[in-house]
Amino acid sequence: MTMGTASPEVLRRSRHLSTFAHQGAVYLYHDLYGYLLQMSPDLLGLLDSFEEPQQAVQVCTRYAGSFEGQPPQQFVDIFYQHACLIEPEDDEVAGIWPMIAFKAKWNVWRRKGDRVILWTAWGERPVKTIELDAAETAMWDAFDGEIRLNELRAKHDAKKLAALVQRLAHSDVQAVKLSAFPASMYAKRPAMAPRYLGSTMPYRSWKPGEPLETPTKDVVTEDYYHNVADADAQFDHRETTLSHLFREPHPALANRTYGAALIDALAAQGRLPTRTVRVLEIGAGLGFVARAACEALIARGLEVTYTIQEIAPALAAAQRKRTAGLPVTVVEGDALTAELTADSFDLIIANEMVGDLPAEQHSRVDVGMEADGSGEVDEAKLATLGRAGELVKDLGIPLFDAPEPFYLLTGALELTIRIARWLAPDGTAVVTEFGDRAAWPKLSSHLDHPELSTHFGHLLTAARAKGLTGSIEFVIDLLDMDRTLQGLATTRSHFRALRALCADAGVELPKLGYTPDLLAARLAGKLELADIGELRWDKIEDRLMGLVPHEFKALIVRKPSGN
Ligand SMILES: C[S@@+](CC[C@H](N)C(=O)[O-])C[C@H]1O[C@@H](n2cnc3c(N)ncnc32)[C@H](O)[C@@H]1O
Known part of the structure; x- marks a missing residue:
């Protein structure tokens, strides 16, 4: 360069x-x-x-x-x-010869003797394998981020080396990146490493002149959920929830599941009734939390009635199947229009679903403030936003620190109002999601549907405006998760490729929050961890599969007993 x-x-x-x-x-x-x-x-x-x-x-x-x-x-x-x-x-x-070859991030490969096979599965592109012969494997092993291709050319067949670099650096494969400077230069200054060295391209190929999607403005998700066709694929490939990664007993939760750990946490906080418990779960995915929570409540000697309010017919069917034999009723329909009886639930769970509710994007200028962060809300202008303006006014949502433009979580605020109505006196609701106490919603664009992080401060403000008391906690603290364990870090594309590699060796790899022991047990007898590249392990609180567990928060609110 x-x-x-x-x-x-x-x-x-x-x-x-x-x-x-x-x-x-x-x-x-x-x-x-x-x-x-x-x-x-x-x-x-x-x-x-x-x-x-x-x-x-x-x-x-x-x-x-x-x-x-x-x-x-x-x-x-x-x-x-x-x-x-x-x-x-x-x-x-x-032009490549003066450069240094780096093995790119999020590669998947398997070593068999003196050969390496790479697997790629970028975005929605088909899984592809690239087999290296023994000479190419020796070159691959030499791509250490330090040696220049000029020097490698002296030890290896130059034509073959150039062909290999071209094959592996291509966007179809993305296994190699070239840099003018060695890895050692960035070792102590990681912030100086150029971004492309750690980036990948999972998006769809596009040619100038072809139509472009328009960037998301308002977030409307009802249709998306109505159209979920394959329930399992939805969670295993498209959108993983933290609860999904912990649906089987997990060492980081003292060998409990997510649902069981949640019930233990609520019991420890004195939030469960003593004899009967009426539970409402809103948006229950595949029903794992419902099954585990219901079983944990029964194990505590409680008489349980458990209602699920679910918008996606395919997921409602999965929930019925998963909770068969338990006192669970699945009601199909949108929680934002559902007619449920006021004061009728002792416990309401909305786990990792409020981020999927509709939200609106507005400009500070629309409500009378300045784009630069100054100014005050003009009530008359706020009223022109319609229902969104009403929510801000009635719930007392502060807008002064809103970025330009800002997202208002209209769906999550509406749901909070409904939760306040549906909770029985002394009842508790837990709303978990990816988000923060005071950070304005940010749009994640990596999923196949837009999703916003949650501003928990706004939800707590709304809950208080409707007479609830409450607080915001880290989900990993609430569940008493062992933060120090190592967990597998992946991206969607990396995990798809890893799964294809495992399938080739006769191992089915469900999406779970793998620790080294859990993964080794899954591969036992078929694959050695040491023969698979590249497995990245991170502290579970910082990264597990594609999620960042410490970024998940829980709003925990209670309705006063009324006496
Ligand atoms: C990201 S998933 C989370 C599922 C599950 N709670 C978990 O922890 O894995 C969101 C769930 O909420 C449901 N959902 C989304 N919008 C909804 C709405 N307006 N009313 C009821 N359910 C909804 C989805 O169909 C899905 O079951």
């Missing part, structure tokens, strides 16, 4: 570029180096003008004024620095 060098006069587009898109953003992937650039579609237009060699000045003149006042030359320089624009006579592949 020729950092900081002014670009030459005549340039052409590299022949090794792939383009991808997600949620309205466009990405350029350099298939020789692994560089990853996010950009607007019009910048790709600029790049594509160099399909044939062009005078950069002429192209820039044509594009003058196209990029909100930014000079096109500045982008030409960035493209040149990232070898996306090159000199017409350049031998592109020869």
Whole structure:
């Protein structure tokens, strides 16, 4: 990479570029180096003008004024620095020799004797295997983030080495990234390592001119849940919940399941009645929490009636199956319109579902404040937001610290109001989700449907406005989780590839919160942990599979007994 060098006069587009898109953003992937650039579609237009060699000045003149006042030359320089624009006579592949090969993050491979097989499963793309022969495996083993390809060329067949780097650096595989600087340079300064070295591209391939999704504004999810077709796939591949990872007894929960640990926590806080308990669970997924919680309550000698309010017919069917034989009734329908009796539940559980409820995006300016963070809400303008404005006013949701634009969790606030109505005097509700006490909702774009983090402070404010008392806790503290255990860290694509590798060895790998022991037990007799790459282990509280457990919070509220 020729950092900081002014670009030459005549340039052409590299022949090794792939383009991808997600949620309205466009990405350029350099298939020789692994560089990853996010950009607007019009910048790709600029790049594509160099399909044939062009005078950069002429192209820039044509594009003058196209990029909100930014000079096109500045982008030409960035493209040149990232070898996306090159000199017409350049031998592109020869450009790799001064570089250093890094094994990329989130690779999956298996070693068999002197050979390695790689598995890839990027995003929704089909699973693919790449078999290396013995000579290529020796090269793969030498990709240590330190040695330059120039030096490796002296020890290995140069043609074969160049072909291997091209094969493995390509966006189809993403097993290798090239860097001008060695890993040791970043060892003590990880923040200085360029982002592309640790990034992957799981999004769908996109060509300029094809339609782009529009970025999410308001979040509307009812249709998404109505249309869940395959209940198990929903949780195993698409969206994993923390409770799903702990649906089997787990060492971090003293060999209890999530549902059982939740009931123990509520009992320890003196929140369970003594003889009969009427439970409402809202949005129960595959029914694992329902089954475990119901069994734990029965084991405590309580007489249980357990109602599930569930919007997705396919999940309601899974819940009925999973809780067969237990005193569980599944009611189908939207919790935001359901007619349930007031004051009728001793315990309400809404586990990791409020993030799926509708939310609205608004501008500070719409409610009379300034975009820069100053100003005050103008009540008349707030009223123009309709129901969202009413919620803010009636519940006393403070907007002064809202970012620009901001998300209002209208669905979660409505649900909190309903929970306050449905709770029996002295009853408790637990609402868990990914989010924070005081952070405004942020949109996760990596799922196949938009999902927002939860502003728990707003939910507690709403609960208090409706007469409940309560607090916000870390879910891992509530469940008394052993934070120090090691857990497997994955991404969706990494886990899909790992699962394919295991299937090839005759092992079925369900999505669970694996510790090294749990994974070794699952693979026993078929695969050795040491033969699989790359397994990343992290402290369970920081990362488990694709989740960050310490980011999950619980709103725990109680309705006063009324006497
Ligand atoms: C992310 S899943 C969580 C499932 C389960 N509680 C768990 O811990 O794994 C969200 C659940 O809420 C349900 N859901 C989403 N919106 C709902 C609504 N408006 N009313 C009732 N259920 C809803 C979904 O169908 C799904 O069962």
